Amino acid sequence: MDLPNIFSKNIADGVIERINQLTPHTKALWGKMNAAQMLAHCNVTYEMVYTDKHPKAGFLMKLILKWFVKQQVVTDKPYPKNSKTAPAFIIIDEKEFEAEKERLIEYVRQTQVLGASAFDGKVSHSFGVLDANEWNNMFYKHLDHHLKQFGV
Template identity: 30%
Template sequence: MMNKPTKTIFTETIREELINRISLLNDNSNARWGKMNVFQMVKHNTYWNGWILGEDNHNYKQAFMGKIFGGIGLRKMIKDENPFDKNIPTSSQFKVREMDGDLEVEKLKWISLMKAYENYDNPDFIHDFFGKMTRAQIGILVFKHSDHHLRQFGV
């Protein structure tokens, strides 16, 4: 029998752990896998978390393939405590083209977004592949996504 995941962005100690790890990133942080540099990864996460939280004006629509396979994919990704696989694909809207920028400013944005999950309320959110998600599913996915990218850069 598999253990249900317990790490969620909606737990204060988990948010604090992620924030501490984000603060360890610096210009010398190198990827252990993938194509992004540290700035691109942080910028990817500020955009991605803003999308989940409903910051800015996002259009929420599930892709056709997601309507077919999204539920299965979501269950597979959040079924246990195992981290995400390396090199999982991201949809084009989350790919950061800029190669550099102010890392410290981006880190502060990401930290601010992590703190915003304390008061999460975005009933309009629909994942572009997974579709409509429960609060519990969102909490696990956000933790695993953040953990994945922080592990990618060794923190």
């Protein structure tokens, strides 16, 4: 794995420990979201995996995403601060902190329990088929970026 392995229990537990350090009043070091909105934003990644809440990208959009966005998302290269995000990930309304936190923790646990083999060759909502390493990088990098955004 290029980045810490989110499918391993000790790494997933470490991410959950960082999530648990957040409070509704934790301030962002950059960006516009509050802590509850950030948690809801992080939940979108998992909603795209585990629910039908978000429509799948059409053929042309998926092709564009694969060509121009995929390598920014699934590699080990960190996201820059204040980078643009897809419309489905933009959270502007107020969210309930504890509910979003518990949902995110449950998604991290579910992903870890399923393990890398459940994701190897799985089709991404936006990028087509990804290998386990690409899924790991996408999951871990996104969480790590936003937890660092909030100083944890």
